[in-house]
Amino acid sequence: MKIITAIIVAIDLALIAFYAPIEATQGVAQKIFYWHVSSAMVMMAFLVLGGVFSLIYILKRSQKFDALAVSFIEVGFLFCTAVLLTGPLWAKPVWGTWWTWEPRLTSTFFVWLIFFGYFMLRANLENKEHARLYSAVIALFGCLDIPIIILAVKVWRGVHPQVLGSRANLPDQMWIVLLVSIVTIFLVASQLVLARFRREKNG
Amino acid sequence: MAMFIALMKKEWALSMRQKPIFLSLLLFSSIVILLAYFALEVLDVKPKEVVPAIIWLAIVFGGTLQLNRTFDFERDEDVLDGMRLIKNIGTPFYFSKLLVNFATLVLITVFATFVATILFDYPLFSEVSRIALPIFLGIVGISSVGTTFSTMVMVHHKRDILLPTIFYPLIIPLSIAVIKYAQGGDVLWLKILLAFDVIYVTASLLIFDKVMEI
Structure with a gap:
């Protein structure tokens, strides 16, 4: 499975580099969007999954669910970091600045901060049972906070025009590469979750 | 309910014994406002625009100090183990702590508003109807x-x-919602605040028993 994932990553990279057309106004910088968007999707899906598993852990107190929760949240957090890094990398050449208070970027940053707190608490509590339960509470509270953050930031910044349009605005070639990228990133992320889960289970 | 009243009596007795701490909390929040004044003096902004935000800053910072000492008395001498033995103590215990934190934050708010009004020459009487509600909802949120x-x-x-x-x-x-509404924002902010409070008071109540268990 690992080898297959590696091959698919290579294919996806090749597609992004050679197959996807260069965007007329943004140039090569736009190509980062394929992994940026897929990472954002992985981040959202995995953090919410982590929150759900945390809730199950709080109710059932079965270590398996804690292991699942921490694996999903850790990988989700990793991709959240990736989103926050690739966003400014794209924004610098295109918008001329590293950081703007664009609603989605801002929301992502706030979510990142919450889950940073999750790891801080988990690493700091010496009592493992406390660490598991309390970090699960943070994950749960954090997931409850996500919709509020998104709404608040949207209202605060004013609703911006869609940076990346719907399917109608994307040429077919870009659309294909984006789909392949989404599959690729999800595959890589799932591999990471699996590896992390095994490690957590074996202590 | 009887349990809650008994717990509140305990909290009242404990609070009365440590009045000096409240004094330091108030002093601390007024120092926050003073620092904000130094920082903003050069900007030449209107007090209406910044004062709600500065009051909120003082509440959050002063509030953190208070929140950190929520369980100062229960931590030692195995008080918590004793509490765990009492049936159905979770909800009244949580509410008693919530109420103490909330009341302390109200105290800080009133004092901070007073200091900020004087320092920034803030038209408090014409603005109080606008800032009271969001700050109240905000305090409920941070205490929960x-x-x-x-x-x-x-x-x-x-x-x-x-x-x-x-x-x-x-x-x-x-924080965004409190500050934006107090500065003259949309009613939507109040709805966000209300949603936040409802969600987190409920979630805290549901989870508190579990957190107390271990």
Whole structure:
């Protein structure tokens, strides 16, 4: 499975580099969007999954669910970091600045901060049972906070025009590469979750 | 209810014994406002625009100090173990702590508003109807989340630094809503505040028993 994932990553990279057309106004910088968007999707899906598993852990107190929760949240957090890094990398050449208070970027940053707190608490509590339960509470509270953050930031910044349009605005070639990228990133992320889960289970 | 009243009597007795601490909390929040004044003096902004935000800053910082000492008396002498033996203590215990934190925050708010009004020459009487409601809802929000979170870090010797790192990110949307509405924003902000309070008071109540268990 690992080898297959590696091959698919290579294919996806090749597609992004050679197959996807260069965007007329943004140039090569736009190509980062394929992994940026897929990472954002992985981040959202995995953090919410982590929150759900945390809730199950709080109710059932079965270590398996804690292991699942921490694996999903850790990988989700990793991709959240990736989103926050690739966003400014794209924004610098295109918008001329590293950081703007664009609603989605801002929301992502706030979510990142919450889950940073999750790891801080988990690493700091010496009592493992406390660490598991309390970090699960943070994950749960954090997931409850996500919709509020998104709404608040949207209202605060004013609703911006869609940076990346719907399917109608994307040429077919870009659309294909984006789909392949989404599959690729999800595959890589799932591999990471699996590896992390095994490690957590074996202590 | 009888349990809640008994717990409140205990909290009242404990609070009366340590009045000097409240004094330091008030002093601390007025120092925050003073620092904000130094920082903003050069900007030449209108007091109406910045004062609600500065009051909120004083509440959050002063509030963190209060939240951190929520369980100061229960931590030692195995008081919590004794509490755990009482049936159905969770909800009244949580509400008693919530109420104490809330009342302390109200105290800080009133004092901070007073200091800010004087320092910034803020038209308090014409503005109070606008800032009172969002700040009230905001305080409910931070006390509900803060009380639960301080339960989780209370036994830890690094709680002073752990509480803000897990607590501040969560209340970011709350802070935005309070400040934006108090500065003259949309009614939508009040709805966001209300939603936040309802969600977190409910979630805290549901989770508090579990958190107390271990």
